[in-house]
Amino acid sequence: MDFTLNEEQLMFAETARSLFADSCTPDHWRKMMEAGQAIDPARWASIVETGLTLVLLPESAGGIGLSEVDFALIAQEAGYVALPEPLVESAGVAAPMLASLAPEHELLGDPMAAIAIAHPLNPFVANADSAAAIILHDGGEAFLATPDQVTLVAQSSIDPFRRLFRVEWNKANATSLGKGADWDLALDRASVFNAAMGLGLAQRAVDLAVDYAKDRQQFGKPIGSYQAVKHHLASAQVAIEFARPVVMAAAADIGHRDAQARARVSHAKLVALEAADKAARASIQVHGAMGYSWEVDVHLFLKRALALTQSWGTPAFHRARIADRLFNQPAGPDQTFARESDHA
Amino acid sequence: MDLTYTPEQQAFRAEVRAWLTAHVPAQPLEHFDATREGFEAHRQWEKTLKSGDWGMVTWPVEYGGRGLDLIQWLIFEEEYYRAGAPGRVNQNGIFLLGPTLIEFGTHEQKQRFLPSMASGEEIWAQAWSEPQAGSDLAGVRATCVQDGDDYVLNGHKIWSSRAVFADWAFGLFRTPGTERHKGLSLIFFPLDAPGVTVNAIKKINGHVGFAEIFLENVRVPAFNRLGDEGQGWHICMATAGFERGLMLRSPARYQVAAKKLAELWTAHKNSADPALEADVVRAHMNADAYALNIYQTASRLMAGAKIGPEASTNKIFWSELDIHLTQTALAILGPVAELTHDAPDAAPVDWIDDYIFALAGPIYAGSNEIQRNIIAERMLGLPR
Numbered sequence: 237m238d239f240t241l242n243e244e245q246l247m248f249a250e251t252a253r254s255l256f257a258d259s260c261t262p263d264h265w266r267k268m269m270e271a272g273q274a275i276d277p278a279r280w281a282s283i284v285e286t287g288l289t290l291v292l293l294p295e296s297a298g299g300i301g302l303s304e305v306d307f308a309l310i311a312q313e314a315g316y317v318a319l320p321e322p323l324v325e326s327a328g329v330a331a332p333m334l335a336s337l338a339p340e341h342e343l344l345g346d347p348m349a350a351i352a353i354a355h356p357l358n359p360f361v362a363n364a365d366s367a368a369a370i371i372l373h374d375g376g377e378a379f380l381a382t383p384d385q386v387t388l389v390a391q392s393s394i395d396p397f398r399r400l401f402r403v404e405w406n407k408a409n410a411t412s413l414g415k416g417a418d419w420d421l422a423l424d425r426a427s428v429f430n431a432a433m434g435l436g437l438a439q440r441a442v443d444l445a446v447d448y449a450k451d452r453q454q455f456g457k458p459i460g461s462y463q464a465v466k467h468h469l470a471s472a473q474v475a476i477e478f479a480r481p482v483v484m485a486a487a488a489d490i491g492h493r494d495a496q497a498r499a500r501v502s503h504a505k506l507v508a509l510e511a512a513d514k515a516a517r518a519s520i521q522v523h524g525a526m527g528y529s530w531e532v533d534v535h536l537f538l539k540r541a542l543a544l545t546q547s548w549g550t551p552a553f554h555r556a557r558i559a560d561r562l563f564n565q566p567a568g569p570d571q572t573f574a575r576e577s578d579h580a
Numbered sequence: 581m582d583l584t585y586t587p588e589q590q591a592f593r594a595e596v597r598a599w600l601t602a603h604v605p606a607q608p609l610e611h612f613d614a615t616r617e618g619f620e621a622h623r624q625w626e627k628t629l630k631s632g633d634w635g636m637v638t639w640p641v642e643y644g645g646r647g648l649d650l651i652q653w654l655i656f657e658e659e660y661y662r663a664g665a666p667g668r669v670n671q672n673g674i675f676l677l678g679p680t681l682i683e684f685g686t687h688e689q690k691q692r693f694l695p696s697m698a699s700g701e702e703i704w705a706q707a708w709s710e711p712q713a714g715s716d717l718a719g720v721r722a723t724c725v726q727d728g729d730d731y732v733l734n735g736h737k738i739w740s741s742r743a744v745f746a747d748w749a750f751g752l753f754r755t756p757g758t759e760r761h762k763g764l765s766l767i768f769f770p771l772d773a774p775g776v777t778v779n780a781i782k783k784i785n786g787h788v789g790f791a792e793i794f795l796e797n798v799r800v801p802a803f804n805r806l807g808d809e810g811q812g813w814h815i816c817m818a819t820a821g822f823e824r825g826l827m828l829r830s831p832a833r834y835q836v837a838a839k840k841l842a843e844l845w846t847a848h849k850n851s852a853d854p855a856l857e858a859d860v861v862r863a864h865m866n867a868d869a870y871a872l873n874i875y876q877t878a879s880r881l882m883a884g885a886k887i888g889p890e891a892s893t894n895k896i897f898w899s900e901l902d903i904h905l906t907q908t909a910l911a912i913l914g915p916v917a918e919l920t921h922d923a924p925d926a927a928p929v930d931w932i933d934d935y936i937f938a939l940a941g942p943i944y945a946g947s948n949e950i951q952r953n954i955i956a957e958r959m960l961g962l963p964r
């Protein structure tokens with residue numbers, strides 16, 4: 237039992253952090269928003285160059301073959317900057333799925349290729365227009381198509397960097413990837429990585445508010461010296477501190493594929509995105525009217541949290557998975573790290 | 581990161597489980613705050629625990645412990661709560677003062693105080709609060725004046741849990757003429773020393789759970805001072821870290837409660853409000869999150885880190901989860917909820933008493949308002 241991160245894990249997270257800190261600043265997003273762009277090709281190229289898209293991909297498919305814990309740390313950093321590019325869905329969910337179905341697929345050899353995924357739980361597909369290919373679902377079977385082989389009906393999202401589409405497609409124009417697709421694994425990965433992004437979103441919202449509260453003066457003092465302001469942010473920080481170990485444990489658990497792992501993944505997604513929502517709302521409140529303005533950055537973190545909360549399984553869906561674990565598996569103090577197989 | 585127990589850890593769990601199965605009293609003991617008999621029955625239980633060497637597993641062997649690490653401590657606590665073993669009457673000593681003594685005490689002090697603490701022979705109370713110094717603990721007025729090899733103590737302490745029946749207390753005392761955090765010392769005194777008067781105060785549940793203590797020219801050897809004179813604040817904050825962050829509230833306590841809540845729900849779900857299931861699930865999530873957080877902290881501490889202001893986030897989290905959990909139970913019980921345990925139709929678990937006790941959580945061990953201030957100022961860096 238060792239619940240700490242190793243050097244290599246911290247190093248990858250640090251690489252992601254410094255790459256994003258330099259290249260994904262509010263200035264960058266704002267320019268992209270003005271241009272109506274959802275992806276910055278230069279940043280995507282440096283993400284690819286740094287190897288971040290290879291972290292979870294198995295070595296057999298040209299990847300580094302690290303674990304969900306490693307990728308979750310990167311997703312957390314992506315959340316911290318509200319990264320516009322589809323790193324998490326493509327490199328964390330879709331590419332590993334493609335690799336498991338077609339390890340030799342040429343797309344896996346093209347590191348710049350982003351892959352979109354249409355999961356049965358999601359009515360809309362993110363970034364389907366800019367993807368090199370889209371993984372599609374039909375009765376458990378997976379298919380692959382390029383954007384020009386399908387019809388994309390754009391659906392604008394509250395998050396300016398989420399380009400959503402309803403995808404209309406025809407099997408005749410898609411390639412079957414066979415019946416072996418593990419849609420549940422895709423869901424678990426997406427849920428954990430979205431949860432990890434939620435941690436990043438939440439921490440950024442708090443940090444932005446802390447900076448503002450140190451600066452902004454009212455009644456002759458910084459507003460951050462007032463307790464009501466402090467307590468909003470302290471409460472958000474508590475939510476973050478108690479979501480973080482759940483996210484890490486969920487990432488470590490995914491491979492077990494049992495009721496306990498599924499419940500923990502769902503727990504992670506629920507509480508991390510709740511923390512993000514709580515932190516974003518506290519941050520808006522602390523910024524006052526500034527916080528309600530387009531000009532201040534907080535709204536982007538709120539919007540990303542809103543988007544991620546309802547996709548890849550609604551809160552009700554995830555709560556039901558936790559209930560399933562609680563009412564159908566042994567619970568109690570000796571069951572924290574229990575597995576279904578322990579009780580077989 | 582490896583979230584599985586080693587074979588040694590599993591063997592340890594089995595050993596604890598076997599011992600507890602053989603020794604935990606079949607009938608629950610009377611509460612240690614209710615009567616002298618209840619208190620003494622718990623002292624007896626502590627002796628039994630010590631006979632199996634389970635008094636305080638993380639302490640060094642030479643001071644009455646087993647020299648185990650924090651993960652093993654967590655496993656022990658899990659088995660302890662799972663077995664429904666009696667509450668620890670000496671918790672102020674073993675969980676709060678003990679770790680502090682191990683960190684700051686001299687070898688002689690450890691030898692003198694730790695083994696009798698681990699065996700329940702000497703049960704400790706914490707005498708920090710004063711009528712004028714609750715949240716503002718740095719404002720304590722009780723004094724200590726060195727006189728030869730002794731200290732002379734004077735002052736008025738209050739809200740001291742278990743002091744009515746306990747043997748010893750550790751208190752914060754001020755060298756006269758000093759201000760605020762400076763000049764405070766942590767000093768031990770026997771509760772039956774000449775000049776000590778202990779008056780019981782009834783808690784809202786009717787138990788004599790705490791007391792006020794008057795000290796009038798109480799003489800204790802300077803040996804009873806932990807750390808240097810004037811170092812008391814620093815040492816107390818280390819103790820508070822254990823209290824808020826780790827040892828006082830082990831996760832197993834809430835995991836057992838969450839499990840009982842799930843059972844209560846299963847038994848009542850045909851008659852109770854269906855919306856309550858979400859609260860039952862939430863209680864389980866909270867208890868699990870608390871456990872994971874503590875495992876993470878324990879791993880971090882074992883790797884050499886020190887507990888910091890994040891202990892304040894734990895204090896807020898466990899106190900709030902406890903209220904939510906017990907409140908959910910009352911909602912499920914409906915009209916039975918208000919019955920006390922002696923009522924003929926009372927529920928088998930005394931949820932109302934648990935709820936009433938949970939209400940103290942946001943007050944003791946430093947109120948949650950103060951914890952939020954600490955988080956804001958020391959974790960987030962907001963101005964004072």
Ligand SMILES: Cc1cc2nc3c(=O)[nH]c(=O)nc-3n(C[C@H](O)[C@H](O)[C@H](O)COP(=O)(O)OP(=O)(O)OC[C@H]3O[C@@H](n4cnc5c(N)ncnc54)[C@H](O)[C@@H]3O)c2cc1C
Binds near residue numbers: 709714740940943
């Ligand atoms: C069940 C129980 C057991 C206890 N056991 C012990 C014990 O064993 N030993 C011991 O020494 N003490 C003990 N205490 C005392 C406890 O530590 C104090 O009650 C606590 O620190 C609060 O102090 P106070 O009661 O004087 O409240 P006050 O300090 O008067 O506070 C009253 C209210 O005002 C709020 N408040 C005060 N200052 C601020 C501020 N700066 N900002 C915002 N809000 C503020 C508080 O949060 C609280 O809500 C116990 C208390 C309880 C309830």
